Amino acid sequence: MEISSKYSPQDTEGKWYQHWLDKNYFHSTPDEREPYTIVIPPPNVTGVLHMGHMLNNTIQDVLVRRARMQGKNACWVPGTDHASIATEAKVVNRLAQQGIKKTDIGRDEFLKHAWDWTHEHGGIILKQLRRLGASCDWERTSFTMDETRSKSVIRVFCDLYNKGLIYRGVRMVNWDPAALTALSDEEVIYKEEHSKLFYLRYKVEGEDTYAIVATTRPETIMGDTAMCINPNDPKNEHLKGKKVIVPLVGRAIPVIEDEYVDIEFGTGCLKVTPAHDVNDYMLGEKYNLQSINIFNDDATISEAAGMYVGMDRDAVRKQIVKDLDAAGLLEKVEDYNNKVGYSERTHVAIEPKLSMQWFLKMEHLAEIALKPVLEGDIQFYPSKYVNLYRHWLENIKDWCISRQLWWGHQIPAYYLPEGGYVVAETAEEALKLAIEKTGKELTMADLQQESDCLDTWFSSWLWPLSLFDGILNPDNEEFKYYYPTNDLITGPDIIFFWVARMIMAGEEYQKEVPFKKVYFTGIVRDKLGRKMSKSLGNSPDPIELIDKYGADGVRVGMMLTAPAGNDLPFDEALCEQGRNFCNKMWNALRLVKGWNVDENIAQPETAKMAVKWFEERFQQVLQETNDNLDKYRLSDALMGIYKLVWDDFCSWYLEMVKAPMGQPLDTVTYNATVTFFENLMKILHPFMPFITEDIWHLLKDRNDGDDLIIAQQPAQKVVDNDILNQFLFTQDVINNIRKIRAEKNISMKESIELIVVDKDGSVNKEFDAVIMKLCNVSSVNYVTETPQDAFGFLVKATEYFIPVTDNIDTEAEIKKLEEELAYAQGFLKSVEAKLSNEKFVNGAPAAVVDKERKKKSDAEAKIKVIEQQLATLKK
RNA sequence: GGGAGCUUAGCUCAGUUGGUUUAGAGCACCUGCCUUACAAGCAGGGGGUCACUAGUUCGAAUCUAGUAGUUCCCACCA
Numbered sequence: 033m034e035i036s037s038k039y040s041p042q043d044t045e046g047k048w049y050q051h052w053l054d055k056n057y058f059h060s061t062p063d064e065r066e067p068y069t070i071v072i073p074p075p076n077v078t079g080v081l082h083m084g085h086m087l088n089n090t091i092q093d094v095l096v097r098r099a100r101m102q103g104k105n106a107c108w109v110p111g112t113d114h115a116s117i118a119t120e121a122k123v124v125n126r127l128a129q130q131g132i133k134k135t136d137i138g139r140d141e142f143l144k145h146a147w148d149w150t151h152e153h154g155g156i157i158l159k160q161l162r163r164l165g166a167s168c169d170w171e172r173t174s175f176t177m178d179e180t181r182s183k184s185v186i187r188v189f190c191d192l193y194n195k196g197l198i199y200r201g202v203r204m205v206n207w208d209p210a211a212l213t214a215l216s217d218e219e220v221i222y223k224e225e226h227s228k229l230f231y232l233r234y235k236v237e238g239e240d241t242y243a244i245v246a247t248t249r250p251e252t253i254m255g256d257t258a259m260c261i262n263p264n265d266p267k268n269e270h271l272k273g274k275k276v277i278v279p280l281v282g283r284a285i286p287v288i289e290d291e292y293v294d295i296e297f298g299t300g301c302l303k304v305t306p307a308h309d310v311n312d313y314m315l316g317e318k319y320n321l322q323s324i325n326i327f328n329d330d331a332t333i334s335e336a337a338g339m340y341v342g343m344d345r346d347a348v349r350k351q352i353v354k355d356l357d358a359a360g361l362l363e364k365v366e367d368y369n370n371k372v373g374y375s376e377r378t379h380v381a382i383e384p385k386l387s388m389q390w391f392l393k394m395e396h397l398a399e400i401a402l403k404p405v406l407e408g409d410i411q412f413y414p415s416k417y418v419n420l421y422r423h424w425l426e427n428i429k430d431w432c433i434s435r436q437l438w439w440g441h442q443i444p445a446y447y448l449p450e451g452g453y454v455v456a457e458t459a460e461e462a463l464k465l466a467i468e469k470t471g472k473e474l475t476m477a478d479l480q481q482e483s484d485c486l487d488t489w490f491s492s493w494l495w496p497l498s499l500f501d502g503i504l505n506p507d508n509e510e511f512k513y514y515y516p517t518n519d520l521i522t523g524p525d526i527i528f529f530w531v532a533r534m535i536m537a538g539e540e541y542q543k544e545v546p547f548k549k550v551y552f553t554g555i556v557r558d559k560l561g562r563k564m565s566k567s568l569g570n571s572p573d574p575i576e577l578i579d580k581y582g583a584d585g586v587r588v589g590m591m592l593t594a595p596a597g598n599d600l601p602f603d604e605a606l607c608e609q610g611r612n613f614c615n616k617m618w619n620a621l622r623l624v625k626g627w628n629v630d631e632n633i634a635q636p637e638t639a640k641m642a643v644k645w646f647e648e649r650f651q652q653v654l655q656e657t658n659d660n661l662d663k664y665r666l667s668d669a670l671m672g673i674y675k676l677v678w679d680d681f682c683s684w685y686l687e688m689v690k691a692p693m694g695q696p697l698d699t700v701t702y703n704a705t706v707t708f709f710e711n712l713m714k715i716l717h718p719f720m721p722f723i724t725e726d727i728w729h730l731l732k733d734r735n736d737g738d739d740l741i742i743a744q745q746p747a748q749k750v751v752d753n754d755i756l757n758q759f760l761f762t763q764d765v766i767n768n769i770r771k772i773r774a775e776k777n778i779s780m781k782e783s784i785e786l787i788v789v790d791k792d793g794s795v796n797k798e799f800d801a802v803i804m805k806l807c808n809v810s811s812v813n814y815v816t817e818t819p820q821d822a823f824g825f826l827v828k829a830t831e832y833f834i835p836v837t838d839n840i841d842t843e844a845e846i847k848k849l850e851e852e853l854a855y856a857q858g859f860l861k862s863v864e865a866k867l868s869n870e871k872f873v874n875g876a877p878a879a880v881v882d883k884e885r886k887k888k889s890d891a892e893a894k895i896k897v898i899e900q901q902l903a904t905l906k907k
Numbered sequence: 908g909g910g911a912g913c914u915u916a917g918c919u920c921a922g923u924u925g926g927u928u929u930a931g932a933g934c935a936c937c938u939g940c941c942u943u944a945c946a947a948g949c950a951g952g953g954g955g956u957c958a959c960u961a962g963u964u965c966g967a968a969u970c971u972a973g974u975a976g977u978u979c980c981c982a983c984c985a
Contacts (some may be wrong), residue, residue: 037945224984229985247985259985294984311983370985419911420980422939427981524979559918561978592933594918599978602917609934612947619945626944668921671933688943693943767951774951780942825937859929866926872966878924880966 035625035730038541039618041582044726049162057100058167060107060514061415068099068106069497069517071547072168073530074176076555077112078119080155081160081574083556083564083602084523088378090590091167091553092521094666095339097718099518100167101745107514108167109499110158111174114150116488119210119379120439123149139438139483146439165583165721167741174499176491177441184503185491186457188541191456193445197393200435200453204313204442205432207385209331210378213436214389217429218528220373220382229298229368230353232359234259234276237284243268243276244363246298248370249308251348253278254337255326256285257302260315263289265300279361280339280352288319310384323386333384362428390434390443390484397536398425404535404545413551414666417524424528430767433487440485449479463745493533496520496546503541520547523555551664554599561601577607584720585610591670591719613674614723620682621727623690630696637801639701642688645759646708649680651751657715658748663674671717677712684763688802711746761827762799768825769807772834783810787822789831790814818904826852827894831901846905853898860891 052058060067070092075085090110102108123146124134134142158173174181192198205214230250233242243259256278261268275284275399285304292315293302306316306323316323326337333340333348340348356362372381402425404410405418412418434443446462447453454469456462459476466474497503500511516538522531531550538546556564556571564571577586581604588610593600653676660669687703691697709731713724718742728740769786778784786809788795800812818824822833823845866872873881 035944036949245985249985256936294985297984304985309983309985311985314983371982414912416912423981584964598913603919603934605934606919608947612945615947616945619948621944623944663923665921668932671921674933682945683949690944770950771952774939777939780940780950855929866966869965872926873965875965876926880930883927891928 035618035622037619038624039614039723041584041722042579043613045163045165045583045722048722048725049096049165051739052167052741053170053544055737055739057739058108058169059171060169062509063102063105065105067514067518068096068102068104069514069518070096070108070521071499071517072108072110073520073522073526074111074113074174074492074495075157076115076118077150077155077157077175078115078122079157081157081164082571083574084553085157085161086164086574086586087553087556087590087600088521088523089161089164089166090587091551091666092519093587093721094591094718095519095521096167097721097741098661098745100741101714101743102235103744106167107169109162109172109174110166110168110170111172111495111499112154112158112176113488113492114175114177114440116435116437116440117208117213118151119146120437121211121378123439134438135530142438146181160209162275163575163578163583165587172499176488176495179444180501180504181491181494181498182441183457184494184498184501185486186444187503188494188537189441189444189486189490190455190457192392197396198390198455200388200390202386202388203391203432204310204384204386205330205389206373206375207387208375208378208380209327209383210327211375211437212329214374214385214387214432214434215382215491216432219376221376222371222373224369225372226526227368227370227372230356231298231363231365231367232279232303232356234279234301234303234778236271236423237275237277239274241270242363243271243287243301243333245301245303245450246366246762247303248368249305249349250352251333251340251345252308252326253303253307253352254281254333254339255307255324256281256283256303257306257307257316257322257324258285258319259287260290260293260302260304261287261300262291262293262295264291265295266295267295268300271301279356283564288315290315290318305388308384313384313386327383327385331380344573362861371907386498388698389432390445390482392431392433392490394428394430397533397540398428400539401425401532401535404539410535410545410547411549413549417527417550417552421527421532425532431487434482434484434491435487436483437485438483440488441491442480442485445482447482449478453482453797489529489533491536492530494541496534497537497541515542516545517547518549520550521553522550522674524552529554541824549664555770556600557605557624558601559601561599564602572602572604577604581607581611582614582722584614584723587719588670593676605712608721613678614720616678616682616726620686620709621730622708623686625730627691627702628696629699629702631699633696635698635700638805639689639698641799641802643701643704643903645755646680646685648709648752648755650676650711650746651749652756653680654715654746654748655751657690666719670680673712673716673719677716681708681712687806713740714743714745717743758796758799761796762802764827765803765832766806768827768832769803769809769834772823772825773807776836778834780808784806784834785810786812787819787833787835788812788814789816789818789833791816795830818900820904824849824901826894826897829890829897831897842905846902849898849902849905853895853902856891856895856898860888860895863891865890 072092073088096108107765126149127145161168189198206217206220207479208215227248229246229248232245232247232250234241241801245259259276271287272289274287276287277284291711292311304312304315304321306312306321307325308327315321324336326334327345328334331345333343335341340351353362375382381840404424405412405421442455445453445455446466448466448470450470454462454465456465459479462479463474463476493504496515496517500514501508502511502515520531534546538544551749558564562568562570586607589607592606592609633649653672656672656682657669660672689701712730713728717724721741725740773780786803804812805808818831819833819835822831822835824831863884867888
């Protein structure tokens, strides 16, 4: 068979993915096996794959594939999220391009456009995941707005309302002037800004003096309804009981006193704008102040302001500063750093706004969600996030769940003609309730459904429950089988948005955790440490990367340096390393496939020892790998396998068993090699599914259905450490010979002799054949006296020599030995220092002391040998 | 302003309850090789006062305190 010297991912990846689909390997149905379930963190339905998804989904696929190969019934449920704000914004934009405003066409018509958009752009991301090799159960693909999920959301809303956990009220909320909706606290991102602190002159009524107020937002003076000072502030004593005149506006406002005001800040005078600042709002409530809303919903100035009407807030700030200055009412301007809240989605500055919203009480939910994490029923990897989680839950505020949007789950509250409302899952039930409540003969037309829809996270938080229909139909077989799920893989940035709330929902509705372990990935950053983002343009296109390096190559690149919770500075070189690794294995396959096997020849000694050793070495790494994977140390696990394949299998094992050029290989060795190769492919498959499946099939002819993806992981056995240690010793010998060859310019083609000083016959000779083969050694001679005219080296306390015909550079040899001696003596000294310390000998555990004694005797033996050699050379 | 984490080789990181040589890996780097599986490769090599300071201990990269730098989270100082 002709195999190209370069592995070509394009030729294999699509083929095997289709094969797996055809065989329905990804699909899961409940059976007697232990389930292993992961629900995907649903990406935005109209989103495209970015590097964060790549990392996240590679990890999930590794875990799912491994579980499948451990005999578990693996089920990875994919799906998408309707992403209320983001999607609605996109649809609004598209309509705007056609000159259409959403209010002109109405809710139903708008939703048609939104669904069109969803169908046009939706699901691309799921298609992209197939390129990555994601083994999702596609038959289970769900959407947060599909029928089951929508009904679940509405059921939960009604249930929480009936439990008294949902209420409606006027509160100061975070208003997004671009999306024209309220946001939850979690959706606001605070950024430090270099801004200005403006000192404004408020004339004291009836006097010719001024009170100076420092503010970062001069444009809000039209909404001022009081000035506040600290009653204990001596420098503003004279203002008590007075009124001051709002500059430009001319309105007289009272001076109130409250200890909330920081005496040290600015002048100690605070302008109070109850409609536009959370703290001012609280003051307004406390002192019964008037509240003037000077902004429209889009943050332009409203009629109520009386000035600058219709202008944008930013423009007004610039203008009003000029006007204040012109009127002599601007005392001074200082540079100032403050924090401004921005909308997570639209990136515009948030405006605190008083409005009627729906809220979910969090006290009870926080309590039930805290317990399983603190008690260890749910484990976080890394565990440092437990603190963060606890802190958030212990300081939680009620969740604003209503959004002034149409794309989402419409709140099932129905307003009655005479005021008040009822909450019900359907309009029919609402009508029934309404009639009961009012005692009047109402019709459907009398009811007006709440126009707000719910926060997207109000559907995501049910995801592990609703995917298996556990809200509507909690007794169903699938739900009982798959819930709770096993692992959740997500970013720490949505620990509050999503993780905590899923735990709340799971505990509230199932009295059980939604997942047992949470693996928090790092944030993918560029080489400069910046978060990858569309706006910075520093994120590579994952599909282009896959085209360039192959899915396996990219997966390796993602996994190699992604310990849980650490940021991942992404570098394409990592994918290149992955691609090179593919090629390495590919060429190992070429070698094995190129062998001629002769069943009549006996197994050579070298091959016999190689097989004996590799069996143990494989077992050793298998144990380490399993251990690492159980602890979610995926990069360590992969690196272990990487070295096992590259170094142990390719560089050592294959070189040992290789038949001389043109000669055939024996059957025993060949079969062992194929089995080893298969086992390597098994443990590597979760990380690199495509090339391993391909090699699996190229290694030998297989029956239909004998596919690697469903093969079982190799069994663990007890490791024979003696063989491993002997081989380590042998490797040391070989490396030393190679080093001498390199140093002395002895070509590999030139065979050499090896002399071993073995005074008492204790040197192990089992691997001599290996040494001879790998170092082109013609003979290994055992002697009892240190020879002369030879390059020597030491392994532990055993002396080895390579005799030379040329004159030996005695000076160089002496120098080398003296360096070795100095090191050994230094080492011995440190060991002796320990051992001569009575406190150490008495205080340290016996095993530790024994180890030190062994070190001492080894070092002494070595020193003795070196000294003898030096003596010989110096003769 | 409060809290948490981090600081080990040029880069990214391991280092499990303090004690398997005087600290490891991958990549990068340097030297020599197109050796008949692989130059996307082979063989060899160099490189670190474990941020700093003080302490605990027979013994500290590891524990404690402080200092510096850095990252993140939370918070109503205009």
